Amino acid sequence: MQGALRLVRTSDLLFPEQVVLPDETADLMLTLFLKEATLRASLSRSSVRPYLYKLMPLRAFERDDPVVQREGWSLLGPEAEVRAIIDRYLRSKLACDVKPGKDRLGLEVLFVQATGRSPPGVNDFLAAVGCLYHVLRRCGFYRFKHPLMREDLQQVEQALRDARYAAYVATLNRGPMPPQSGVDPVLPTPRVSSRHFALRGAEWRPIIVSDPLLYPRLRLLAKAAGWRLRELAILELLFQTGARISEVCALTLGDWAASNFLCFALSIDKGSRGERWKRINFDNPAAALLRNYVERERRVLDSQHRGMQEFQAQHRLGRLDPSAPLFLTHAGRAINPN
Known part of the structure; x- marks a missing residue:
């Protein structure tokens, strides 16, 4: 133009x-x-x-x-x-x-x-x-x-x-x-x-989707399309927790560390102005998928190349940065829900 x-x-x-x-x-x-x-x-x-x-x-x-x-x-x-x-x-x-x-x-x-x-x-x-x-x-x-x-x-x-x-x-x-x-x-x-x-x-x-097979189909299609661990983990959290996409993308390592990196995380909520008011729960396979993502994909993008062992050690010693984003872009920044 x-x-x-x-x-x-x-x-x-x-x-x-x-x-x-x-x-x-x-x-x-x-x-x-x-x-x-x-x-x-x-x-x-x-x-x-x-x-x-x-x-x-x-x-x-x-x-x-x-x-x-x-x-x-x-x-x-x-x-x-x-x-x-x-x-x-x-x-x-x-x-x-x-x-x-x-x-x-x-x-x-x-x-x-x-x-x-x-x-x-x-x-x-x-x-x-x-x-x-x-x-x-x-x-x-x-x-x-x-x-x-x-x-x-x-x-x-x-x-x-x-x-x-x-x-x-x-x-x-x-x-x-x-x-x-x-x-x-x-x-x-x-x-x-x-x-x-x-x-x-x-x-x-709003359209209410009541198809019980929707999530399994989406998961199979995502894997067949070659989605990375990050996208698979976000999809898993969205369906298991019912959280908004903005809430999942805003998760930090500190939010997940509240459960010792197990099966729940703290989360922002609508109108919370950044405060972690809400708790989102997920199952063991989802937690394992998150740990796999942090260990493999996120480690590569992390500025200090840290994985699960390093974050767990920092959490035990009280040295974990609670604001560090859980999901990173290729530039090492927090992912944008848009």
Whole structure:
């Protein structure tokens, strides 16, 4: 692509990572987002880069698209210009159907629906754009209103509450009783769309898998495909413990050492903020698989080439680093669940 952007590391102390344009100059908008998203938008560090990779093609599209260039639109321009660029990007690059319409309350909205030609992650793209402008506005880099959000949302919701109260009084000659009284039914407030772009057909429905042969089949397929011990061990823990993939990948040697490297480990939990609140249990074959992985594959990747004997000795002497990752990448770092 003519206008492709790249993410590079620099010696700049203020912006050690920068998004650069084809002429090797920094793209200030995306570089600022990369640096400030965690602080300004409460975005987790693991989400910043995936969002950034959704935004970089949009930035390149702004520079290269002939219609955008002819109209003089800019992603830093007024809200209408930004929405026009996103509308065109959704149609031409993401192959989405974008149709104007009204939601259940009669408010105007653009309905976005992915087609068979659309790449995955259209919802992630819209979330990334929304997050981008939250960050830019809080940093003072974007001086207009948020282009994707309804600024009158609170006023609309208050008008709905007032209208519902007035209808109640007109019907019963009194106001509604408090919900805890049990006298009147609790009426849900109609949901107001807070965004100018509304994604259709994106509802996630959990599917309960009750096939008792699923796990044995997956294990056989994994071995036939030549999975390494690390992947086999992670698969074993996922099915045996019911833990989330992020929780399994975050396991440390200290977590497993709580059982003397036997059949349970401590684990983070949803909302635990890194604290080891949960205990996950697994059987002897799974523990043996973990020990085999640590002794064979992990030893090679460990900076000091330590195996089970070394870790067990360090644990007995109280010298084991409890934060050392259990599962390592080829670079010797903790594995990323993504």
